Amino acid sequence: MSSGKPVMELGFVEEGEAWRLCSPQFPSKVGGRPAWLGEVGVPGPDALQCGLCGKQLAFLLQVYAPSAGSFHRTVFLFCCRNPCCHKGTETQCLKLPRKNDTYSYNPPPDTGPDGEECITYQLKCGLHLCRVCGCLGPKTCSKCHNVNYCSKEHQLMDWKLEHKKLCSVHFDGTITAVADHGFLFPEYEIVTEAEELVTETGSRDKNESGTEKDKESLPSGIGTSLEGIHLDEQELDAMANHETKEDKVFNNFRKSIALEPEQVLRYCRDGEPLWISQKNIPRKKDIPNCGCGTKRIFEFQVMPQLLNHLKVDSLEDSIDWGILAVFTCAANCSAEKQYVPEFVWKQEVVGDTV
Incomplete structure (x- = not known):
């Protein structure tokens, strides 16, 4: 019997076939390059810079989340790879473009393409993407003019790793393998299932001893x-x-995560976040309204368990969070047909907040 409360969907990571993580499949995924849902208004480098250190943000994850008035809608999350920018409770390093008008209403094909390369560095509209991060790349190599970058920093990364050996006036930009620049996070597919609530008697499977x-x-x-x-x-x-x-x-x-300790994401639009600490819980006035004037509501949160899959753990400084709570426009800005920024609230783990 339904309680009338919105259903909480739990997200888990698993290895996915490359073609399933491409834009035409409307994927929910972690890491790799962003699978842009549309080509109009793709955010440029200036929109994806860390508000603290000024470096380019790295794509963290995207969640395919259709809603009323938006048959195709994806929320993208980026973060800074500089550990120093993850101290305290700053949220400037995290930005959320969102897109709600792209492909046809037909479902995506359920089989992989034959002989089609999934990684592309040029959109159909003619815009080029950065060879390192997969975001918009307005800068080109001054010698061959056939590779694009979002910043000088990423151009230098590629030059040291690969492009120095290939660059010439005769180079046509073709590369048979995708280089690992050490900037992207490992790529996984996000799969979801409805959360099973714990009963007052103990657990979901009603084990005999309890x-x-x-x-x-x-x-x-x-x-x-x-x-x-x-x-x-x-x-x-x-x-x-x-x-x-x-x-x-x-x-x-x-207690809430004990039954599914591997969850990396909790999705429940207009639901409530699962806070990890009593400290630094936002008040209503702390969540800014959308640019259209409508209030923002909770949509999903990223769990600390995701850090275990990102290969960022170290004995020294590392990126870190307790939870990342994502708030989006309650009206879904149905009149907007482009990527727009949303809001992230970062909460530290217990004992780290000041």
Whole structure:
């Protein structure tokens, strides 16, 4: 029986066939180059620069999210690869172009193309993409004029790795293999399934004992420390009252993801984020209205588990987040037929927020 609440969809990463991650398939995916949903208004380099260090943002993920009035609609998320820009609670490094008018209403083909290269550096409209990041590349090599870049930084990356060996007045831009410049995140397909809610009795699979699942929801060590100890009602109330708001929020986060610990994304348009900390939860006034004047609503959040798949862990500085909560225009800007910026709220993990 439906409760009337919007359904929370959980996202997981898995290896995907290259052709399934191309634009005509309207993919939801992590890493690699962005699969632009349309060619009109593709954001240029200036729109995809970090607000802190000025470097080009890296494509993090995209979510295909059709809605009323927008048969084809995708939300794109970019982030800075500079670890220093991920300190504190800054959100300038994260931007969200969105597109809602592109392909026909026919469903995409369910088989891969024969002999067609999925990676392209030129859009059908004639615009060229950066060979390093796959974003708009208005700059060209001054010698061969056959490769494009979004910035001098990416041109230098490609020059050192590959283009220095190939560049000449006779080079036509053809490359048989895609070079790894170390800038792109590993590429995965995002698959989703509806979240199964935990019942009051314990778990979704109603295991007979009910003890193991319950223990997973408790803070580390609490389950074993209570075994064999009988506490009266007053003592139990005292312990419950001692739990701080911070404990409750984090414990609720742990309990909510315990059944599906590999989830990297939670999607529920007009739902509620699952906060990881009591600190730095935005107030209504902290979420700016869309440029059209309409308020923004929660659409999805990126989970910290995604970091495990991005190969960014190190003993030194690394990009990091607790959650990334994405808020988009409630009216979906149906009159807009181009990419527009949306809003991201970054929340740190417990203990890191100041």
